[in-house]
Amino acid sequence: MIAHLVRERRHGRTPNLLSYLAMPTVGAGVSLYLLTRLDDVALQIGGVWLGIGVVYLAVLTKGFRRPAPEMTFDDDTAATDAVTA
Known part of the structure; x- marks a missing residue:
């Protein structure tokens, strides 16, 4: 922000x-x-989940050498796709 x-x-x-x-x-x-x-078990599970996410991002960005993929929410595209389907 x-x-x-x-x-x-x-x-x-x-x-x-x-x-x-x-x-x-x-x-x-x-x-x-x-x-x-949070309980210790919840923190451990969350840490593992965070680690999996970081590894996945590293794979997607080829070792953080490419930019991370961006999410876009384009309402016009969804409406157009629904009409053409």
């Missing part, structure tokens, strides 16, 4: 600081609080 905020400012737009800084900070605080309350 901070990188997006910086990009918005570079383009001359003035985004709402509450939605770009305050809310993500509150969300991160709540997430950290919840992580401290």
Whole structure:
């Protein structure tokens, strides 16, 4: 969010600081609080799942030499595909 905020400012737009800084900070605080309350087994399973994700990303990016794939949600394409199907 901070990188997006910086990009918005570079383009001359003035985004709402509450939605770009305050809310993500509150969300991160709540997430950290919840992580401290998890059982050890849940933390181990989550760590393994995170490790699998990092290995998968390394394979997709050929050892982090290519950019990571981006997800796009284009509503126009979905509507066009539904009509043509």
